[in-house]
Amino acid sequence: MSKASGRVQGGEWRAVLLSFVYFFSILAAYYVIRPVREQLSAAVGSSQLPWFYGATFVVSLALSPVFAALVSRWPRRIVMPVVYVFFIACLLAFVPLFGRQELLSPRTLGIVFFVWVSVFNLFVVSVFWSFMSDIWDAEQARRLFPIIAVAGTLGAVAGPALTRTLVGVIGVAPLLVVSATLLGVALVCVVLLGQWARVHGARRHEAGHEDAVGGSMWDGLKQIFSDPFMRGMAILLLLADGIGTVNYALVTDYSGATFVDAVARTRFAANVDLAGNLLTMATQLLVTRWLLPRKGPALVILVWALASIAVLMVVVFSPDPHAPLLAGMPAVAIALIVSRGLAYGMAEPARHSLYSRVPRSVRYKGQNAVDTAVWRFGDVAIASGMNGLRTLGVATGGFASLSAVAAVAAATIGWRLARRVEIGGVRATDGSVA
Numbered sequence: 359m360s361k362a363s364g365r366v367q368g369g370e371w372r373a374v375l376l377s378f379v380y381f382f383s384i385l386a387a388y389y390v391i392r393p394v395r396e397q398l399s400a401a402v403g404s405s406q407l408p409w410f411y412g413a414t415f416v417v418s419l420a421l422s423p424v425f426a427a428l429v430s431r432w433p434r435r436i437v438m439p440v441v442y443v444f445f446i447a448c449l450l451a452f453v454p455l456f457g458r459q460e461l462l463s464p465r466t467l468g469i470v471f472f473v474w475v476s477v478f479n480l481f482v483v484s485v486f487w488s489f490m491s492d493i494w495d496a497e498q499a500r501r502l503f504p505i506i507a508v509a510g511t512l513g514a515v516a517g518p519a520l521t522r523t524l525v526g527v528i529g530v531a532p533l534l535v536v537s538a539t540l541l542g543v544a545l546v547c548v549v550l551l552g553q554w555a556r557v558h559g560a561r562r563h564e565a566g567h568e569d570a571v572g573g574s575m576w577d578g579l580k581q582i583f584s585d586p587f588m589r590g591m592a593i594l595l596l597l598a599d600g601i602g603t604v605n606y607a608l609v610t611d612y613s614g615a616t617f618v619d620a621v622a623r624t625r626f627a628a629n630v631d632l633a634g635n636l637l638t639m640a641t642q643l644l645v646t647r648w649l650l651p652r653k654g655p656a657l658v659i660l661v662w663a664l665a666s667i668a669v670l671m672v673v674v675f676s677p678d679p680h681a682p683l684l685a686g687m688p689a690v691a692i693a694l695i696v697s698r699g700l701a702y703g704m705a706e707p708a709r710h711s712l713y714s715r716v717p718r719s720v721r722y723k724g725q726n727a728v729d730t731a732v733w734r735f736g737d738v739a740i741a742s743g744m745n746g747l748r749t750l751g752v753a754t755g756g757f758a759s760l761s762a763v764a765a766v767a768a769a770t771i772g773w774r775l776a777r778r779v780e781i782g783g784v785r786a787t788d789g790s791v792a
Contacts, residue, residue: 389517578723641703655708656776663769
């Protein structure tokens with residue numbers, strides 16, 4: 359069997375299945391509660407998003423060094439479970455706040471919950487991919503990450519489907535318990551995968567493959583400025599975030615102007631998520647699973663960027679981007695569905711596969727800093743910039759055009775980064791190549 363076949367090999371099956379269930383569980387846990395967050399933001403409009411994103415950025419910036427400190431001082435078998443136990447406890451703590459609204463005003467609860475869900479999403483997914491790049495080597499990452507990514511998409515499909523089915527029956531607060539239960543399943547998978555990696559993992563013979571990473575709690579943030587590879591990865595993420603955040607803001611405004619109650623906005627958000635996640639799954643199964651092992655991450659990132667440009671042009675040239683265009687969805691919603699679906703179906707597996715070639719400190723600290731603090735900084739900057747551009751008269755078509763420019767830049771930077779890693783690897787601070 360060719361190593362580029364994109365298939366699971368003999369001794370990998372147990373760990374792949376555990377990874378599959380693990381990623382399914384954390385994405386389902388997130389997408390069960392994501393529509394609740396979306397209807398809260400739609401209720402206030404996208405002009406308020408800079409405040410939400412600003413608070414999320416501050417919290418992410420504060421937590422990134424905390425996570426770096428944990429991995430610096432404690433081994434992987436302790437750090438990973440602690441992260442998920444923390445988020446399970448937070449989820450359960452929100453239950454009485456939603457069940458008894460006199461405990462916290464709806465606006466305050468909305469802001470707090472929006473910030474927490476946004477941080478929750480980035481950290482649990484970032485920690486997942488750090489763990490994956492730590493137990494699979496570079497060759498396995500190219501073969502297996504597209505397969506494992508399908509599990510996340512299945513979870514992302516199951517989550518909004520559960521919410522759409524249950525919200526009218528059990529209400530909002532019990533959805534948090536459903537999410538916490540799914541996160542508990544992920545916790546079990548973390549423990550079992552750690553045990554497997556110690557005995558069978560491809561990196562088990564590497565020195566200190568499971569030990570504390572060491573170094574400073576500020577290493578992750580420092581790497582973004584001092585390491586050319588991490589600086590490029592941060593810029594690539596900011597450009598990709600620019601596409602997603604603009605599309606999200608446009609759909610947020612459409613939802614707030616079109617639907618008058620929380621249940622309708624929640625159902626619309628769930629429908630958008632479901633459509634995007636189905637597209638992600640189809641892309642992973644039919645394109646990325648074949649393309650990434652054979653052609654590498656550079657071409658995958660390029661195809662994602664070109665497809666994003668094409669769908670953004672539909673918004674730019676649509677006579678009315680808010681009028682129903684396909685299956686009752688307007689052009690702005692279709693652009694969000696397609697760009698988000700391809701981002702998670704193609705760009706994310708390709709981007710994360712690059713981290714399998716970097717030193718452990720970068721896998722955990724730098725990758726986490728980029729996927730949390732940098733991502734949320736991008737949200738703040740882009741949402742604030744949109745508010746400023748609105749005062750200058752920029753409308754939907756103008757924002758879509760700017761997103762298309764960001765996609766062109768992302769294609770260029772992503773191609774160069776991937777080619778650099780594929781050809782020469784990434785050197786550690788001691789000069790060795792990971």
